[in-house]
Amino acid sequence: MASKQVSLQISGMTCAACATRIEKGLNKVNGVESANVNLALEKATIHFDSDKTDVEAFEKKISDLGYGTVKSAADFQIGGMTCAACATRIEKGLNKLPGVTKANVNLAMESAHVEYTPSEVTVEDMIQRVQKLGYQATPKSESKQEDHRAKAIRKQKVKLIISAALSLPLLWAMIAHFQWTSSMWIPGFLLNPWVQLVLAAPVQFWIGKEFYTGAYKALRNKSANMDVLIALGTSAAYFYSVYKTFEWQFMGGHHGTAELYFETSSVLITLVILGKLFEMLAKGRTSEAIKTLMGLQAKTALVIRDGQEVSLPVEQVIVGDLIVVKPGEKVPVDGVVVEGTSSVDESMITGESIPVEKNPGEGVIGATINKNGSLKIKATKVGKETALAQIIKVVEEAQGSKAPIQRVADRISGVFVPIVVAIAVVTFLVWYFFVAPGNFAEALEKLIAVLVIACPCALGLATPTSIMAGSGRAAEAGILFKGGEHLESTHKINAIILDKTGTVTKGKPELTDVITDALNEDEFLRLVAAAEKKSEHPLAEAIVNGAVSKGINIPETEQFEAIPGHGIRAIVDGRELLVGTRKLLASRNIAYAEAISNMEDLETGGKTAMLVAIDGAYAGLVAVADTIKETSKAAVSRLKQLGIEVVMITGDNQRTANAIAKEVGIEHVLAEVLPEGKAEEVKKLQAQGKKVAMVGDGINDAPALATADIGMAIGTGTDVAMEAADVTLMRGDLNSIPDAIYMSRKTMSNIRQNFFWALAYNSLGIPIAALGFLAPWLAGAAMAFSSVSVVLNSLRLQRVKL
Numbered sequence: 001m002a003s004k005q006v007s008l009q010i011s012g013m014t015c016a017a018c019a020t021r022i023e024k025g026l027n028k029v030n031g032v033e034s035a036n037v038n039l040a041l042e043k044a045t046i047h048f049d050s051d052k053t054d055v056e057a058f059e060k061k062i063s064d065l066g067y068g069t070v071k072s073a074a075d076f077q078i079g080g081m082t083c084a085a086c087a088t089r090i091e092k093g094l095n096k097l098p099g100v101t102k103a104n105v106n107l108a109m110e111s112a113h114v115e116y117t118p119s120e121v122t123v124e125d126m127i128q129r130v131q132k133l134g135y136q137a138t139p140k141s142e143s144k145q146e147d148h149r150a151k152a153i154r155k156q157k158v159k160l161i162i163s164a165a166l167s168l169p170l171l172w173a174m175i176a177h178f179q180w181t182s183s184m185w186i187p188g189f190l191l192n193p194w195v196q197l198v199l200a201a202p203v204q205f206w207i208g209k210e211f212y213t214g215a216y217k218a219l220r221n222k223s224a225n226m227d228v229l230i231a232l233g234t235s236a237a238y239f240y241s242v243y244k245t246f247e248w249q250f251m252g253g254h255h256g257t258a259e260l261y262f263e264t265s266s267v268l269i270t271l272v273i274l275g276k277l278f279e280m281l282a283k284g285r286t287s288e289a290i291k292t293l294m295g296l297q298a299k300t301a302l303v304i305r306d307g308q309e310v311s312l313p314v315e316q317v318i319v320g321d322l323i324v325v326k327p328g329e330k331v332p333v334d335g336v337v338v339e340g341t342s343s344v345d346e347s348m349i350t351g352e353s354i355p356v357e358k359n360p361g362e363g364v365i366g367a368t369i370n371k372n373g374s375l376k377i378k379a380t381k382v383g384k385e386t387a388l389a390q391i392i393k394v395v396e397e398a399q400g401s402k403a404p405i406q407r408v409a410d411r412i413s414g415v416f417v418p419i420v421v422a423i424a425v426v427t428f429l430v431w432y433f434f435v436a437p438g439n440f441a442e443a444l445e446k447l448i449a450v451l452v453i454a455c456p457c458a459l460g461l462a463t464p465t466s467i468m469a470g471s472g473r474a475a476e477a478g479i480l481f482k483g484g485e486h487l488e489s490t491h492k493i494n495a496i497i498l499d500k501t502g503t504v505t506k507g508k509p510e511l512t513d514v515i516t517d518a519l520n521e522d523e524f525l526r527l528v529a530a531a532e533k534k535s536e537h538p539l540a541e542a543i544v545n546g547a548v549s550k551g552i553n554i555p556e557t558e559q560f561e562a563i564p565g566h567g568i569r570a571i572v573d574g575r576e577l578l579v580g581t582r583k584l585l586a587s588r589n590i591a592y593a594e595a596i597s598n599m600e601d602l603e604t605g606g607k608t609a610m611l612v613a614i615d616g617a618y619a620g621l622v623a624v625a626d627t628i629k630e631t632s633k634a635a636v637s638r639l640k641q642l643g644i645e646v647v648m649i650t651g652d653n654q655r656t657a658n659a660i661a662k663e664v665g666i667e668h669v670l671a672e673v674l675p676e677g678k679a680e681e682v683k684k685l686q687a688q689g690k691k692v693a694m695v696g697d698g699i700n701d702a703p704a705l706a707t708a709d710i711g712m713a714i715g716t717g718t719d720v721a722m723e724a725a726d727v728t729l730m731r732g733d734l735n736s737i738p739d740a741i742y743m744s745r746k747t748m749s750n751i752r753q754n755f756f757w758a759l760a761y762n763s764l765g766i767p768i769a770a771l772g773f774l775a776p777w778l779a780g781a782a783m784a785f786s787s788v789s790v791v792l793n794s795l796r797l798q799r800v801k802l
Contacts (some may be wrong), residue, residue, distance in 0.1 A: 002050040003033065006099075007119035007400065008058060009070035010042050011152075014214055016413035016460025017225035018067070021218070023410075025065050029057055036402045040283055040464035040791075042070075045400050055099070055117060066217025071101055074123050076112040078105065079136035086135065093133050097121050112137065124315045124383040139313060149284060156277045163207045163270040166199045170263035171777075193245035193260055200262035204238045208269045224417035226455045230272055232421070233451035234265040237776065240444055241265070259441050261448075261776075268452060268780040275784025279457075282791035283465065288472060288798065290399070293392050296348055296367040301332035304376075314382075321379045325370045333366045334386045335377035342373030349387065349478075349730060394480045394728070398471040403484035405751055406463040412759075413459055420454040420766070427770040435772075445776060449769035453779040454762050458786040462754035465794035470747030477802040478730035479740045486726040490710050490744035492691045496639060496737065497670075497682060497704070499696035500650035500657065503714050504664060504734070505626040507697075509538050511546025512607055512627070515598055516620025524620055526552050528612055531570035531577040534560040539608060540568070542624045567610065578613040585611050585618065592618045606659030633664045635734035640665070642738055645690070649673055649681060649704075678704035695729075695737060712737060739802045746800050754790045761786040 013019055019039040026035035026044060031052025037044045046058055059069050081087055087107040094103035094112065099120025105112045114126060123139055130137035173190040189195050205212075211234070214227030241260040301314050304322040314332045317323065322338070325331050331344065343355035346368045355371050358364060364377055366386040383389065424447045431443035467484040474481060481487040501507050516524040529547035532540035534557055547554055559571035566587070567580015578584055582599075585592050590613045598621060602609040607625040611618065639646050647668040650657045657671035670681055678694070682704050685692045694701065694708035705711030705725050713725035714732060729736040765782060768774050774782075 003047065004050045005045065005047050005119070006055055006058070006117065008044045008046070008055070008062070008117065009072075010037070010044055010062060010067055011070050012067040012214065012217075013037075013039055013042055014210075015039070015226035015455065015457045016409055017218070017223060017417060018214075019460060020410045020413060021221060021223050021225075022062060022065055022067060025061050025221075026058060029053055029061055031057075036400070038400050038402065038464050039460045040468055041400050043400050045397070055120065065221055066214075071115045072118045074114050074116065074126065075140040076114070076126070076130070076137040077140060078110050078112050078130065079138070081105075081107055081110060081135060083107075090130055090133055090135060093129050094126060097125060097129055100126075111140075122384060127316055128318070139315060149280070153277070153280050153284075156273065156280060159207050160270070160273045160277055163203050163266070163273055166203050167263065167266040167270045170196055170199055170266050174263040193241075193248050196260055196262040197242060197245050200238060200241070200266045203266040203269050204234060207273065208234060208265075211269070211272075224421070226417075226457055228417055229420060229451045229455050230268070232424075233448040233776070234268050236444055236451075237261040237265040237268070237448050240441070261441070261445070264445070264448060264776045267777040268448075271777065271780040271784050275457075275787055278784070278788040279461070279791055282788060282795060283461075285795055285798075290392065290395060290472065292476065293388065293395065296330075297388060298330040298332040298367060302326070302329075317379055317382050319379055319382055323377050323379060325364075325375045325377060327370060327372050327374060329370055331364045331366055331368050331370060331375075331377065333379045334381035335364055335366075335379045337362050337364060337375055338378050339376035340374050342375050343371045345369040345371055349391075391475070391480060391730070394482060395471060395475045398481045398483050398487065399468040401467070401483040401485065403463055403467055403488040403751075405488060405748075406484070409459050409462055409755070416454070416459070416762075420451065423454075423766060423770065424450040430770075431772070442772075446770060446772055448776040449774045449779040450766055452776060453765035453769045453774065453783055455783045457783070458754070458758035458761060458790040461787060461790050461794075462758050463751050465791050466747055466751045466754060466797060469794045469797040470743060470750065473798050473800055473802070474740065474743045477736070477739055477743075479736055479743065479802075480728040480730065481740075481744075482726050482728070486710060487744055487747055489691075490693070490727065490741055491748045493644060493693045493710055493741055495645040495647065495685050495690040496693045496695060497647045497649050497678075497685070497708070498666070498734075499678075499694075499701055500648055500652060500660060501626060502697045503695055504632050504648060504660060504666075505628050506732075507626065509542035509608075509624045509626050511542050511622065512625045513602060513609075513623035514620070515595075515622075516612075518614065518617070518619040522550070522552055524612070525550070525622070526554060527572050527575065527577055527614065528579060528622055529554045530557055530572040531560075531568060531579055533557060534570070535562060535568055539610070539624045543622055576615055579610055579622075582611065585613055588613070588616070590616060590618055594618070595621050603655055604659060606656045606663070608656075628660065628663055629732065629734060631733045631735050635738060636665045638735065638738040639741075642741055644741070647681075647685070649678055651675070675701070676703065679707040682707045693737075712740065743800065743802065747797060750794060750797055754793055757793070758786060758790055 010022065016039055019037040022044060023035050023037040026032055026046055031049045033047040035044060035046045062069055078090060084107055087105040090112065091103050091105040094100055094114055099117040101115045103112060103114045127137045169190050173186060211227045211230040214225065215231040218225045218228055241262045244260055298314050300311050301317050302309050302324040303312050303317060309324055317333050323332060337358050337360050339360060341359050344358050344364055345355045346365060348367060349365055358375065367388045427450050428443045428447040431446050432440060436442045467487060471481050471487055498504050514521055514525050525547050529544050529552065532543045533554060555573060557570050557572055561569040563569060563584060566584040567578065570577050578588065592611055595611055595618060599609045602623045607623040609621050609623045611621050613619060636646055646666050647670060648661045648666045649670040651673055652671060654671040657669050661669045673681060678701060682692055682694055691709045693710040693712055694704045695712040695714055696705055697714065705713065710727060711725040712727045712729055714729045727740055761782065769779055
């Protein structure tokens, strides 16, 4: 089975019922494993078996259901074509790419226009295909390629202006009927029913066409949505008014005034269009995090081609290219330094404000900023393989995924519209036969108010807008939730297991103590560092780095011998040094009794002590420790304040583990646990009824991360193990853990608020409208405001302080 994933942009959805219908339809397609439709993003994400189905089948299904898919388009300048055969060859090559719907190559203009599905194929893929065919493709200015959402917003604004211009005179004429406005001047012709009909018709059938179209598609597929309610309500008001106009003209009533509701239908449509516009603008703001991340990407790269420095769009950089990065410029792609020395600001990835020194052989991450020196790098990852592109992908998938709580809204919206229509009909009958017997106009007004106030738009937006805003804000703080379900589940966590090495501690040993009476401390450390210089052991590296940081000049070693499990032997400046364990000195009959007390104290403090003998006599000792991160203690304290039980797990001995745990304030310690045993410890806590999060480096802790209710991989830069965990903490700071839990809790609280307001509008609005206390145009305004208020409430998550 060839499992694949594709995302399609969908047009024509108006409410949660639309999203639910498309989702059900796609899930019925043979070969589809799962389909998720996000109303706020107007996007469908489909997991499928590519041996059984393809994207064309999904597009056809969406079309059959009455909706459309939005294609992206790219234009290229093509170089190297000489005849029609060249154009045909490029055209065929592009059309064979998966995800390309249509490619046209124009020989005379030396250009290509390609329509494609972004989740399946990228601009870089097209450029590389053209290059493989022996030609050059240069993307034309992206400013010419219009965002479909921006286009929809502009179209909505035009419709609103026209609709308002035609509806205001009708509203003016209606207001003039009230006693308190009897002195208001109104042009006489506006009271003419035929004039009102002419003003209302374009609003009803041109501006309101989308509601009729949507209602028809819904009913054709044996379901109902917001469009059905709007179409029913406005049509009832409009066609009743048309009937009254003809009655006024042909049945002798033209000497008086007709009882018309043209302003009701027109103002309702105008208010719905206004609400939709506000909703579009607000929804656009929920994806600010993605736009911010994309804005970090470099636009061009200075590439060495044929010995010349050439400025190229970053999309044209290929693996293996040599790139010059000057001071102050962004690193365009992930790569390795081959020449030059500089410091690079990696704060956008790691959160560390101090620039990192970069020398030949060291890696650099795309979108980080080169500070003071010129670098020449070799591209290792380009396009969608770069660290930043992977981060953007994780955030996009999280924003497009569906949290389990969304199923509640889906179930409600599935039955909501038919129930509302039934309530509206009952309201009409009660008013017509009992409350105001025979008064058709008044009964109709109550029916319209009920239909309009009950539109379930807000219900469909309650969850996805919160998930988008919450996951986006978390991403800005370096916390990547892999899906809406993980963002939801994290708030339930009440126990956390922290891996010690690299999580609570820095994961890199450092020299902490030097104790000697035989020599001057610097001279002693000079000899020991020289002896350890040729060792590959991490503890030896810590000693050498410690000496270098003190400015000590380390001499060359004359002889070197590693003694496995014991230590090392070396000759430095003609002197024999032994550095290692008690067993090493004991095997050479060297007395070290005076060091025992110091060694035990150091080991109790979580340090690794090494004895040193020079020329057959004990000379002192050095201690190395994997030091605790500066933020670990504060982070553990925050987790406790959130009511979470904190457990530390490690393969180290009990004495060292207890020392580290005590320093950061952790009471529960699991020591001497092998990697394969960590998952068992997770299960033991789960057996106690706890919701457990495991925090590790995402690689050797993979079994435990997978077993836990929520797995959190903590790491930095390109080493982040995104596949190993449900949540990736980009920054090596343990404070990201309480931040992630806090963000999850805030998001879930926000979703519950949205549900409350969405249901409150309907639950309170329907009886108020049915009892006759709500005019149809007020019902329309309230309905529009409900959607906007839900989206604006979700946007508050973008201001959460972490």
